[in-house]
Amino acid sequence: MQFGKEFYPHKTLDRLGFKRAKCKFCSKFFWSKQNRDFCDDDECRVRANIERYGFIGRPIGKRHSYIESWYTWVRVFKKFNHTPIKRYPVIARWRDDVFFVEASIYNFQPYVVSGEVEPPANPLLVPQFCLRFNDLENVGVTGRHYSGFVMIGEHAFNYPEKFIYFKDKGIYYIYNLLTTGFKIPDEEIFFHEDSWEGGGNAGPCIEFFVQGLELGNQVYMQFKKINSELRELETKVIDMGAGLERYPWLTTGLKTSYEIVFPKTLKFLNQFDLSYQERVKLADYTRTLFISLFDSALPSNAGGGYNLRKILRLCFKILRNKNLNLDLVELMKIHSREFELYPELKNTDFEIIKDILSEEEGKYKQTIKNAIKIIKKTREFDLQTLRKLYESYGITPEIIREIKPEIKIPENFYETKKEKIKKEEKIFDLVDLPETEKLYYQGKTRTIAKVLKMIDSYVILDKTVFYPRSGGQDCDLGYINGKQVLDVIKQDNIILHKINDKLKEGKFVELLVDEKRRKQLMQHHSAAHIINGAARRILGKHAQQAGAEKRIDKAHLDMFHYKKISEDDIEKIEELANNCIKESREILVTFINRMEAEKKYGFEIYQGGAVPGKEIRIVNIKDWDIEACSGLHVSNTALVGKIVIIRVKKIQDAVIRIEYLAGEAAEAYLKKIEKILDECAKILDCRVEEVYEKTKELFESWKKNKKYGRN
Ligand SMILES: [Zn+2]
Ligand SMILES: [Zn+2]
Numbered sequence: 001m002q003f004g005k006e007f008y009p010h011k012t013l014d015r016l017g018f019k020r021a022k023c024k025f026c027s028k029f030f031w032s033k034q035n036r037d038f039c040d041d042d043e044c045r046v047r048a049n050i051e052r053y054g055f056i057g058r059p060i061g062k063r064h065s066y067i068e069s070w071y072t073w074v075r076v077f078k079k080f081n082h083t084p085i086k087r088y089p090v091i092a093r094w095r096d097d098v099f100f101v102e103a104s105i106y107n108f109q110p111y112v113v114s115g116e117v118e119p120p121a122n123p124l125l126v127p128q129f130c131l132r133f134n135d136l137e138n139v140g141v142t143g144r145h146y147s148g149f150v151m152i153g154e155h156a157f158n159y160p161e162k163f164i165y166f167k168d169k170g171i172y173y174i175y176n177l178l179t180t181g182f183k184i185p186d187e188e189i190f191f192h193e194d195s196w197e198g199g200g201n202a203g204p205c206i207e208f209f210v211q212g213l214e215l216g217n218q219v220y221m222q223f224k225k226i227n228s229e230l231r232e233l234e235t236k237v238i239d240m241g242a243g244l245e246r247y248p249w250l251t252t253g254l255k256t257s258y259e260i261v262f263p264k265t266l267k268f269l270n271q272f273d274l275s276y277q278e279r280v281k282l283a284d285y286t287r288t289l290f291i292s293l294f295d296s297a298l299p300s301n302a303g304g305g306y307n308l309r310k311i312l313r314l315c316f317k318i319l320r321n322k323n324l325n326l327d328l329v330e331l332m333k334i335h336s337r338e339f340e341l342y343p344e345l346k347n348t349d350f351e352i353i354k355d356i357l358s359e360e361e362g363k364y365k366q367t368i369k370n371a372i373k374i375i376k377k378t379r380e381f382d383l384q385t386l387r388k389l390y391e392s393y394g395i396t397p398e399i400i401r402e403i404k405p406e407i408k409i410p411e412n413f414y415e416t417k418k419e420k421i422k423k424e425e426k427i428f429d430l431v432d433l434p435e436t437e438k439l440y441y442q443g444k445t446r447t448i449a450k451v452l453k454m455i456d457s458y459v460i461l462d463k464t465v466f467y468p469r470s471g472g473q474d475c476d477l478g479y480i481n482g483k484q485v486l487d488v489i490k491q492d493n494i495i496l497h498k499i500n501d502k503l504k505e506g507k508f509v510e511l512l513v514d515e516k517r518r519k520q521l522m523q524h525h526s527a528a529h530i531i532n533g534a535a536r537r538i539l540g541k542h543a544q545q546a547g548a549e550k551r552i553d554k555a556h557l558d559m560f561h562y563k564k565i566s567e568d569d570i571e572k573i574e575e576l577a578n579n580c581i582k583e584s585r586e587i588l589v590t591f592i593n594r595m596e597a598e599k600k601y602g603f604e605i606y607q608g609g610a611v612p613g614k615e616i617r618i619v620n621i622k623d624w625d626i627e628a629c630s631g632l633h634v635s636n637t638a639l640v641g642k643i644v645i646i647r648v649k650k651i652q653d654a655v656i657r658i659e660y661l662a663g664e665a666a667e668a669y670l671k672k673i674e675k676i677l678d679e680c681a682k683i684l685d686c687r688v689e690e691v692y693e694k695t696k697e698l699f700e701s702w703k704k705n706k707k708y709g710r711n
Contacts (some may be wrong), residue, residue, distance in 0.1 A: 001195045003204040005029070008193050009167040016175055018191065031191040040190035040209035054211035056083075058156050059253030061210075062183035067340045068262055069182075069247035070127055073152055076181040080173050082154065083121035085516060087128050089295040090148070091304070091605040094598070099304025104128040104153025105239045113221070115159055115235035117594050117614050123156035127244065127341055128293055133307040136314070140280030143256035144246070150341060154218075154240035158519055170218055170238050171206060177498035182251060184210055200225055202235065213250055216242030244341075256280075262287065265331055278318050285311040287339070290332040293353050294345060296542040298606075299360055299560050300654035301394060309360065313398060316364050329354045337669065352540040359563045363394060368402075370397045375403050383410045394653075428455050428491055435493040437463035440476070440632060441589075445513040451503045458489075458496040459503050465511050465519070468495050471608060472548040473525050473631045478513040486627065517552055518632070523640050523663030524550040525631045526587060526621075527577070528557045530640065531658060532607060532627035534576035535559055538569055545607040546655045550631070556659045558651065565648050565656055568637045573658075574645045580624055584638040588620045601626045642666045
């Protein structure tokens with residue numbers, strides 16, 4: 001896509017004395033104060049026979065360290081009313097389409113960019129740590145590639161009713177940053193006209209270069225693209241991204257940017273027999289892993305965890321090849337001190353990280369052992385086989401290549417995108433029907449409602465007291481005009497009740513919810529949040545919810561955890577959960593603005609996954625657990641009565657399932673167990689206290705007899 005001159009801030013660039021020209025190599029238009037017929041893209045410079053990067057050994061501008069560069073950004077942009085905000089976690093929990101934050105704009109997608117939710121500040125500046133796993137080969141080679149880096153995001157969100165600034169001011173601020181902030185001479189600066197497209201949007205953008213180094217890209221999110229036709233967006237956004245490390249690199253003129261990003265880590269690695277590339281890879285990969293683990297991500301064989309395990313294993317591989325005994329946790333400790341931009345890293349629980357890494361190392365060693373055997377037996381190495389080897393045996397393509405270097409790894413092997421969560425199928429045509437008024441949120445269990453429509457055996461009412469099956473919580477059942485309700489589901493914001501009856505439109509009907517069932521479901525749901533809080537306290541903050549189901553006769557909570565959980569830990573979690581019940585903690589439910597909730601409680605509120613909308617429903621168990629949740633809860637933990645953990649098992653790599661019961665279901669379960677024990681005592685003809693000893697005795701003698709019997 002190409003835009004004409006008028007789509008760029010040409011007036012401002014003119015006024016600042018820059019001249020527009022066309023590059024004789026790449027044909028792109030660019031602005032500069034030099035009399036040159038080629039742009040400053042490093043490839044075009046090479047074609048013009050000048051050095052790719054002209055600043056190496058010949059620094060440009062005022063010398064800056066890594067952290068000083070951020071301070072200069074802040075100083076200049078504060079002058080232009082920008083508010084610096086804290087980074088977002090690298091795990092994009094607020095989104096259901098990606099795992100990791102790859103650019104600062106990810107923080108504000110989809111709801112801020114669409115105009116639905118207000119940004120945390122406007123305009124703003126954010127030092128966002130971003131992960132990129134597609135260029136790992138180049139880390140340590142090019143001097144500028146990383147698996148994780150700090151992207152400075154400059155963002156302004158222009159709404160129809162509130163304009164902040166767009167192209168002309170945008171480029172003026174950048175010019176100001178470069179010349180007054182970093183003291184780069186005017187004639188060194190090149191502005192390139194370019195365009196971008198993504199996510200159905202498009203627009204012009206301006207990249208800025210100095211001596212072949214791209215210092216940033218200011219994108220103007222201006223158009224929506226509908227069948228190759230461009231339409232103006234309602235919310236126009238400035239999306240400027242710049243790699244922070246490039247500023248100290250340019251102004252020091254060092255050979256690579258790595259030397260200024262993690263000099264202490266590299267110096268520490270100097271004592272080992274490693275190549276420069278290996279040292280950089282170790283420094284970069286461990287920094288990426290460290291921040292991901294700090295943000296509660298875990299390596300695994302599924303989803304984004306693939307990528308973390310991959311880079312961790314690349315580290316293990318380097319150490320294995322060189323036969324080095326180097327503790328990666330030591331490197332992370334250096335990062336925690338060296339990475340001054342993120343002071344929160346100083347509060348890392350390194351014990352947990354150590355444990356995670358040693359689990360992973362054990363798995364890696366075992367995998368290598370198995371791999372040698374299995375690979376010998378494998379003939380073909382197509383994508384399907386590679387996936388199977390990975391999923392069944394944990395053998396990554398990298399391990400295969402260690403053993404068979406000639407194997408080619410398909411590029412799409414590691415996925416960075418979440419497989420779009422399959423939205424519940426929309427089967428009903430609900431056009432023109434109003435949103436159902438939801439009385440269950442007021443704790444109601446009976447009401448009179450008007451029939452709006454009957455579709456097959458489903459009735460739609462103007463309001464309801466029936467909670468629909470959603471968020472892992474089973475639906476309410478009961479009666480509508482004396483007829484049994486068989487199922488309750490939700491589509492968009494409309495609730496459908498399945499009944500064995502035909503109801504006339506316009507008729508008023510009586511709704512009655514089975515209160516006993518409702519109470520049990522609420523107890524199970526509140527119990528899930530209580531166990532969640534308990535598990536995090538026992539296992540560590542990485543123990544985040546991976547899924548849940550709450551029915552009347554059974555319930556479970558899936559959690560991320562990196563190893564098999566011990567009996568001891570299970571007992572501790574159960575005890576802590578029951579203590580929380582005894583402490584009678586209040587459970588508060590509020591609807592609050594999304595940004596406010598994120599600011600106040602952090603991104604851990606998205607335990608149950610990304611939730612849509614401007615206002616989100618927050619369930620807050622006082623000083624225990626806070627989650628965005630749409631389920632029904634009791635008002636105080638005491639009302640859960642009791643929690644019994646029935647069983648804990650591993651259901652996936654890095655995911656455990658805690659099966660539990662609460663309230664009456666828990667009492668009934670304990671009674672059942674008691675009865676079984678009584679029956680056993682009767683059969684063994686002993687007291688209940690003696691059942692264990694008696695059973696053991698009996699079993700031992702049975703084993704002995706069996707042995708003799710066989711001979
Ligand atoms: Zn060019
Ligand atoms: Zn919940």
